[in-house]
Amino acid sequence: MTVKALLFDFDGTLLNTNELIIQTFMHVLEERFPGQYSPKDCLKFIGPSLKQTFSDITPGEEDEMIANYRTWNMLHHDELVTEYPDVVSTLEQLKSMGIKLAIVSTKRNEMIDRGLSILGATHLFEIRIGSNDVKNVKPDPEPVLLALERLGLTKEEAIMIGDNSHDIEAAHNAGVRAAGVAWSIRGAQYLQQFNPEYLLQGMSDLFDIVKEG
The missing domain is CATH 3.40.50.1000 (HAD superfamily/HAD-like)
Structure with a gap:
């Protein structure tokens, strides 16, 4: 065919957008779980939707975490994508x-x-x-x-x-x-x-x- x-x-x-995604996750996760996540840990978050990811990490707090993610991501989007x-x-x-x-x-x-x-x-x-x-x-x-x-x-x-x-x-x-x-x-x-x-x-x-x- x-x-x-x-x-x-x-x-x-x-x-x-890998660097953008990793840095965004690191920013929001460092605020919520100081010292618990590394950039390597964030690789598994590339691909799934934000809702799927934050439902696993912070059940019940998805909306707040997604909002924080999107705010930082939009602010730094253009400078971090290649x-x-x-x-x-x-x-x-x-x-x-x-x-x-x-x-x-x-x-x-x-x-x-x-x-x-x-x-x-x-x-x-x-x-x-x-x-x-x-x-x-x-x-x-x-x-x-x-x-x-x-x-x-x-x-x-x-x-x-x-x-x-x-x-x-x-x-x-x-x-x-x-x-x-x-x-x-x-x-x-x-x-x-x-x-x-x-x-x-x-x-x-x-x-x-x-x-x-």
């Missing part, structure tokens, strides 16, 4: 080839838009699915299925690309092929245990995948 669309996670896949190599140029070439591009993220829509603006890539995406659009975030299949519905495509015509287990699991739960990115902060070996159909060493690997179908 011909690949007609690529569905991308955002954080850690298209935009390097670009991955060849992301925008690859996306531009894929779009010129007629491939539909979409964002499927657990991030809030306004922050996806902010990140896309920093990348200069807003115009490249047909749609973006954020946490505002769904009841159930990844690894639930709902965001992936909603993206397909809005694109008017079948499961066989799309590939979901991400840096986290939630991305691969959401794709497979929706019956869609998945690609992990080797530049994931957790590493390629971590992703391989979730059996993605593809593992990208660089963004340009997508050209061969699209051509092969």
Whole structure:
């Protein structure tokens, strides 16, 4: 089946937000649990939604913790995010080839838009699915299925690309092929245990995948 669309996670896949996320978690957790968390501890919080994470860490205090997280995160967002190599140029070439591009993220829509603006890539995406659009975030299949519905495509015509287990699991739960990115902060070996159909060493690997179908 011909690949007609690529569905991308955002954080850690298209935009390097790892340092921003880790520093934000360290800020809010240091206030609440002084000296109990290290930056390495925060790696496991990359991927799940804030609600899932804070429900585990501070049950009953999720709303307050999420508010603190978002306040610090928004304040430092632009200074701490960085670009991955060849992301925008690859996306531009894929779009010129007629491939539909979409964002499927657990991030809030306004922050996806902010990140896309920093990348200069807003115009490249047909749609973006954020946490505002769904009841159930990844690894639930709902965001992936909603993206397909809005694109008017079948499961066989799309590939979901991400840096986290939630991305691969959401794709497979929706019956869609998945690609992990080797530049994931957790590493390629971590992703391989979730059996993605593809593992990208660089963004340009997508050209061969699209051509092969």
